[in-house]
Amino acid sequence: EESRPTRPDEICEIHQPGWFVENYANKSANGFAVEAHLHHEVTKFQTLDVYQTKSYGKLMVLDGNMQLTDAHECGYHEMIVHIPLLVHPNPENVLIVGGGDGGVMTQVLRHKCVKHAVQCDIDERVTRVSQQFFPQLTAWVGKDPRAEAIFDDGIAYVRNHPNTFDVIIVDSTDPIGPATGLFNRNFYALVKNALRAGGMVTTQGESIWHSMGVAKAMLGELIGGGFAPSRVGYYLSQVCCYPGSVWGMGFALNSPPEGPLPCLDRPHPQADATGRTAEIEAGSRFYTRRMHAGCWSLPAFAEREMSGL
Ligand code: SAM
Numbered sequence: 001e002e003s004r005p006t007r008p009d010e011i012c013e014i015h016q017p018g019w020f021v022e023n024y025a026n027k028s029a030n031g032f033a034v035e036a037h038l039h040h041e042v043t044k045f046q047t048l049d050v051y052q053t054k055s056y057g058k059l060m061v062l063d064g065n066m067q068l069t070d071a072h073e074c075g076y077h078e079m080i081v082h083i084p085l086l087v088h089p090n091p092e093n094v095l096i097v098g099g100g101d102g103g104v105m106t107q108v109l110r111h112k113c114v115k116h117a118v119q120c121d122i123d124e125r126v127t128r129v130s131q132q133f134f135p136q137l138t139a140w141v142g143k144d145p146r147a148e149a150i151f152d153d154g155i156a157y158v159r160n161h162p163n164t165f166d167v168i169i170v171d172s173t174d175p176i177g178p179a180t181g182l183f184n185r186n187f188y189a190l191v192k193n194a195l196r197a198g199g200m201v202t203t204q205g206e207s208i209w210h211s212m213g214v215a216k217a218m219l220g221e222l223i224g225g226g227f228a229p230s231r232v233g234y235y236l237s238q239v240c241c242y243p244g245s246v247w248g249m250g251f252a253l254n255s256p257p258e259g260p261l262p263c264l265d266r267p268h269p270q271a272d273a274t275g276r277t278a279e280i281e282a283g284s285r286f287y288t289r290r291m292h293a294g295c296w297s298l299p300a301f302a303e304r305e306m307s308g309l
Contacts, residue, residue: 016031018033018034019031019032019033019034020032020034020051020053020059020061020066022061022064022065022066022243023064024210024243025210025211027210028210028243028244030066030241030242030243030244032051032053032054032055032056032059032069032241033053033054033055034051034052034053034054034059035052035053035054036051036052037049037050037051038050038051038052038058038133039129039132039133041125041129043123043125043126044123044125045122045123045177045178046062046063046123046173046177046178047061047062047063047064048060048061048062048123048125048126048129049061049062050129050133053069055071056069056070056071056072056240056241057069057070057071058070058133058134059241060101060129060130060133060134062126062173063173063176063177065173065174066241066242067101067173067241068101068103068134068137068241069240069241070134070136071240072239072240072241073103073137074284074285074286075237075238075239075240075247075286076103076237076239076242076247077103077104077106077107077137078107078284078285078286078287079235079237079249079286079287079291079295080104080169080171080202080204080237080249081104081107081108081169081202082107082280082284082287082292083202083235083249083251083292083295084167084169084200084201084202084251085108085111085114085167085280086267086268086271086276086277086280086292087200087262087263087264087267087268087271088166088167088198088199088200088262088268088271089198089262089268089270089271090113090166090270091111091113091114091166091167092113092114092115092116092166093114093115093116093117093164093165093166093167093196094108094114094116094117094118094165094166094167094168094169095117095118095120095157095158095161095164095165095167095168095169095194096108096117096118096119096120096121096168096169096171097120097121097154097157097158097168097169097170097171097172097182098120098121098122098154098170098171098172098173098179098182098204099119099121099169099171100119100121100123100124100126100127100130101126101127101130101134101137101138102119102127102130102131102134102137102138102140102141103134103137103171104119104169104171105117105119105140105147105149106136106137106138106139106140108147108169109140109144109146109147110280110283111276111280112276113276114146115146116146116148117146117147117148118147118148118149118150118157119147119148119149119150120150120151120152120154120157121149121150121151121154122151122152122153122154122178123151123178124151127141127149127151153178154170154172154182155181155182155187155190158187158190158191158194159190159194161194162193162194163193163194163195163196164194164195164196165194165195165196165199166195166196166198166199166200167199167200167201167202168191168194168195168199168200168201168202169201169202169203170182170191170201170202170203170204171204172203172204173204174206175214182203183203183214183217183218183221184221184225185221185222185224185225186225187225188201188221188222188224188225188226188227188252189225189226190225191225192225192226192227192252192254195254196254197254197255198253198254198255199253199254200251200252200253200254201222201250201251201252201254202249202250202251203218203222203249203250203251204249204250205218205234205247205248205249205250206218206247206248207242207243207244207246207247207248208236208246208248208298208299208301208302208305209243209244209246210243210244212302212305215234215248215250215306216305216306216309218250219232219234219250219306219309220309222250222252223309227252227253227254228255228256228257229257229309230257230261231252231253231254231255231257231261232250232251232252232253232309233250233251233252233264233296234248234249234250234251234296234298234302234306235248235249235251235295235296236248236249236295236297236298237249237286237295238286251264264296265292265293265296266289266292266293267289267292277289
């Protein structure tokens with residue numbers, strides 16, 4: 001079925017007037033009713049569009065792929081940030097690779113223990129357009145002295161900062177175009193090298209329903225990059241603007257295989273003792289301690305696929 005050629009008229013059928021519809025690899029479609037096309041440009045790296053949806057606030061689209069809506073961004077940003085930052089006992093230095101819309105940084109800065117956080121996105125236009133249309137995700141730009149926005153290739157930035165970060169969050173687009181190099185073992189080896197001992201990385205981890213191969217390969221590449229298999233995991237969140245709404249995140253811990261494994265299915269006890277977890281939960285729209293405990297539970301087919309890597 002996958003090799004059946006798709007005719008152009010079949011692709012067009014899903015584009016209805018008044019709708020933004022994402023055609024996901026000619027396999028599925030995800031759409032929102034829209035009221036206005038607020039912005040369109042072709043940056044040096046990608047096409048960048050913003051729509052006003054009828055019911056879910058504004059929608060950002062890169063190269064035809066939905067990145068976030070006002071209504072759904074919490075399921076992605078809160079979970080890719082608060083899981084590692086609450087598993088780590090005391091994250092002070094954080095790097096975001098990609099993340100140009102500012103949503104990941106907004107969540108990182110809610111952790112008072114964070115002293116310095118860098119967002120390194122290859123495309124400055126994503127941040128500038130987000131400042132215009134998603135001010136709640138970019139209020140920190142030029143305002144919070146702990147936060148730094150750099151516009152450069154994340155691969156080079158990671159290479160140049162060995163042994164620096166407690167947490168690295170790879171909030172990238174799908175593995176095409178400039179993000180292709182963010183999903184392979186050469187990059188993950190650099191990430192491991194940029195982490196301090198006991199540090200951890202989370203990655204935009206695709207869909208177990210639509211692209212299991214990509215998700216599984218990503219975990220294999222994390223191991224190929226030097227993370228111990230017992231220190232590599234995968235967890236799930238809910239992001240309605242991504243194909244299928246169920247979205248995965250990769251996780252890897254920079255510690256020797258025989259060292260203590262922080263409990264992943266609940267926040268770090270130290271974070272609990274300092275009240276950090278309760279504070280994050282109280283201010284969140286999505287994250288809860290129950291969500292933290294449950295997110296590591298995968299459907300049987302995914303658990304089977306991902307075990308034994
Ligand atoms: N959460 C979104 C998702 O899962 O679809 C991703 C959002 S974020 C806007 C993705 C960012 O990754 C984009 O702004 C893009 O410019 C950036 N990016 C892609 N390749 C990159 C690279 N090599 N270095 C740094 N940033 C990169």
